[in-house]
Amino acid sequence: MPTRIVTRFAPSPTGYLHIGGARTALFNWLYARGRGGKFLLRIEDTDRARHNEAAVEAIIDGLSWLGLDWDGEPISQYARRERHAEIAYALLDKGAAYRCYMTTDEIEASRLRAIETKSRFESPWRDADPATAPDGVPFTIRFRAPRDGETSVDDVVQGIVKFPNSALDDLIILRSDGAPTYNLAVVVDDHDMGVTHVIRGDDHLNNAARQQQIYAAMDWPIPSFSHVPLIHGADGAKLSKRHGALGVDAYRDLGFLPEGLANYLIRLGWSHGDDEIIPRVKALEWFDIAGINRAPARLDLSKLEHTNAHYMKALDDRAVVEKSAPFFARASVALDDGRRAQLLRAAPFLKERAPTLAAIVDAAGFLFLARPLDLSGKTGKALEKEGARALLAEIAGKLAGADWSSPEGLETSLKDFAADRAIGFGLIGQPLRAALTAGHSAPSLGEVLYALGREQGLGRIEDAVSP
RNA sequence: GCUCCCUUCGUCUAGUGGCCGAGGACGUCGGAUUUUCAAUCCGAAAAUCACGGGUUCGAAUCCCGUAGGGAGUCCCA
Numbered sequence: 001m002p003t004r005i006v007t008r009f010a011p012s013p014t015g016y017l018h019i020g021g022a023r024t025a026l027f028n029w030l031y032a033r034g035r036g037g038k039f040l041l042r043i044e045d046t047d048r049a050r051h052n053e054a055a056v057e058a059i060i061d062g063l064s065w066l067g068l069d070w071d072g073e074p075i076s077q078y079a080r081r082e083r084h085a086e087i088a089y090a091l092l093d094k095g096a097a098y099r100c101y102m103t104t105d106e107i108e109a110s111r112l113r114a115i116e117t118k119s120r121f122e123s124p125w126r127d128a129d130p131a132t133a134p135d136g137v138p139f140t141i142r143f144r145a146p147r148d149g150e151t152s153v154d155d156v157v158q159g160i161v162k163f164p165n166s167a168l169d170d171l172i173i174l175r176s177d178g179a180p181t182y183n184l185a186v187v188v189d190d191h192d193m194g195v196t197h198v199i200r201g202d203d204h205l206n207n208a209a210r211q212q213q214i215y216a217a218m219d220w221p222i223p224s225f226s227h228v229p230l231i232h233g234a235d236g237a238k239l240s241k242r243h244g245a246l247g248v249d250a251y252r253d254l255g256f257l258p259e260g261l262a263n264y265l266i267r268l269g270w271s272h273g274d275d276e277i278i279p280r281v282k283a284l285e286w287f288d289i290a291g292i293n294r295a296p297a298r299l300d301l302s303k304l305e306h307t308n309a310h311y312m313k314a315l316d317d318r319a320v321v322e323k324s325a326p327f328f329a330r331a332s333v334a335l336d337d338g339r340r341a342q343l344l345r346a347a348p349f350l351k352e353r354a355p356t357l358a359a360i361v362d363a364a365g366f367l368f369l370a371r372p373l374d375l376s377g378k379t380g381k382a383l384e385k386e387g388a389r390a391l392l393a394e395i396a397g398k399l400a401g402a403d404w405s406s407p408e409g410l411e412t413s414l415k416d417f418a419a420d421r422a423i424g425f426g427l428i429g430q431p432l433r434a435a436l437t438a439g440h441s442a443p444s445l446g447e448v449l450y451a452l453g454r455e456q457g458l459g460r461i462e463d464a465v466s467p
Numbered sequence: 468g469c470u471c472c473c474u475u476c477g478u479c480u481a482g483u484g485g486c487c488g489a490g491g492a493c494g495u496c497g498g499a500u501u502u503u504c505a506a507u508c509c510g511a512a513a514a515u516c517a518c519g520g521g522u523u524c525g526a527a528u529c530c531c532g533u534a535g536g537g538a539g540u541c542c543c544a
Contacts, residue, residue, distance in 0.1 A: 163470065172542045299479095303494080429501090437503075
């Protein structure tokens, strides 16, 4: 118990931070940080071809954007290959591994034979006399896995999982070119990094048994394992390119807030009773591996949007402007100082109805229209009604003397006007809305007027009165 | 083929033997807001708890099997 918790996130650099990986990272981060432990980052680039700086950068960007920080420098598995080889040879010295001189073809043949005879694949070199080894021929180092009995993994999420050793054959731990293999590298690195809790995708559950055997052979303490189910696409199949957005960067570009994505992700496959809105502080307090579900979960964009909308509403007004600016740029809407000021003024109402930052651009559509507004077609229908324009003129008069310092004041003015005339609000609301927004969706009229400001607001009404 | 994992409303889930003739959330549908709307509020439909056995006075909850889905099966991670 007194040992400090150490978790790690170990992605392979594929070019972006996978949405599923982001969730595992989040779980690891939450578990460690919520308990005063350490969270480490390791890049699984054992395979030389995977060693790619740009891809590592993408992962770092993704994690940072999500607000997940790690202790120390990211560790490169590739950089530790000599240490891995050292352990492979240590295993060899202990007799827990052996040199295998089989060629690829021999392995293939032997593998097929094993399947046919329902026996486990075994290298003839496992028990061969080392003296008979060929000279100058490349060899791999194989782990000498126990033939009988079973290996049971005590997994926090999955429970106790038993594997008959007959199903676990002698895996290669060091390739013929001297490079370590995944299962060896993970064990060595996790051990050296002092990882106490391994939380990762359940596609690694099978590996856990093999890795556990290596731990045992080295006499190293076995960490706590938690294998969490993968995230699937809306159709239930494993998430792949055809599902669209895979990397967290794609969700950022869609206008999601890191807080929103994180909240949605943590709720996917994990629960704390009926709680849906779980801000970071609560997540740190509540997160526990025990709450993780064993079944894979599907990604649901609608719910993501709903969750994100919650965090949009909570956004500070200045943040609404700053964070949505890139989305205006992308929509080719130039934001000069004047428009930024307008946007800031409207921010309190816009964020109420925009589920994403990208949606702010649409929600602000009515703001930046140039006078005179295009009131042709369906938009101006409300203005064509008998007496509509005359009524608008009167409203303009009333508004000219109104209090423009708050949306409420303007709303009250309009309501009073309707009450004085003893007419339904709809009668003035419809033409007014048309004059002010030209059919764009917008907040309540008091808010629209306030956001537009006296000059622009009154101006638009004038335009509609005398086209 | 073999080994392992999974299976509660369309989706995410609550639920660890009686409080469940199954609760919440998203979505959907209907209504309200005498002003648009993707916002807000209210309401409704929606799961024979994959299926079949068993244990038990009693099972979504325990056991066995079947089906479907997923992972692994070697010089990928």
